[in-house]
Amino acid sequence: MYFGGTAFKKQRDVAPNRYADAAGHAAPYMDVITTSGVATGHEADPSKIAAFRKGIGDRPLALASGITPENAAAYGDVDCFMVATGINEPGNFYDIDPDRLKALIDACKQLA
Template sequence: MKRQDFRKLFKCVGPAVLPVIHVTDNEQAVRNVRVLVEEGAPGCFLINHDFGVERFLPIIAHVRAMFPALWMGVNFLAVTGKDAFPVLGQLKRDGVAVDGYWADDARIDERRAADDQVEARDIAAALATSGWSGLYTGGTCFKKQREVAPEHYEYSARLATGFMDAVCTSGVATGKAVDRAKITTFRRAIGDQALTLASGITPDNAHLYMADVDGFMVATGINRDGDFYNIEPAKLARLLKLTREHGAKS
């Protein structure tokens, strides 16, 4: 997906701010979605950080029922698209619309040739047969996955463009800002394809990444201090304001 198409999808002139909600139950998920809707975020991702997929699915359905027009993506923690896409296809058949899937690991393998990306191709096949057709952003050189040496970032990122709508990367851990050089390398590698970033973004450092990143998936940087589960409206509002101002100047 081209950068301009990604931003058009979210009706954003700057990077799309997509809050990530670490869900605990229906009430907490809905409460946080209300915050991001009220502040004008263009969408969100829900993630099952503390429990399995089966417990997560009814929460997804509940949030969708409460917010039928919301752009809503999900992340099934530690699950690749090979297993996730059939679930998303079934949700679609059950009338539960999920607009995007973010995988922590897209299974891009920089040790293999471009025509030998076995696991990434299996994921692509699962998507093709699932019946689901949302946006796919997949972790590449991503936190807590198999470590990739910096000299292989460029090749990994370039490979990833063939398997997903938006390439996704991160810093070394949740809440840790990514090295600016890594983002520069990714942007050089993928040209005008969409790039998302999924760790360490805050209202204080977002300006460092806005020229190269098209989507910020953010939790820690907009949550209440010391609270892993709940958005602080003022922090979210500040980040949204900064991205809009950047877009207006671009």
């Protein structure tokens, strides 16, 4: 399954008024259209997710940036979260905090 980055961190910038177009153009080339916030650990603007959803309809959408147990509910239009830093041990880029992971799983269950 191909998760393809679109208007993704560290790629060339896409103007916000073109997010829906970018997502729609990308959709035929990937299984899961995947976007992010502006950088690792930075949450995406919910309006960006809404534009992506508008551009791809019911196609799968993933978000790979800034997801935490505290903000997951803001991304109900997303089908898949790709997460690491949002649930890591404080100040530790490499190790997942089991309690934060459980909290994120619980938050996701509320979205289902």
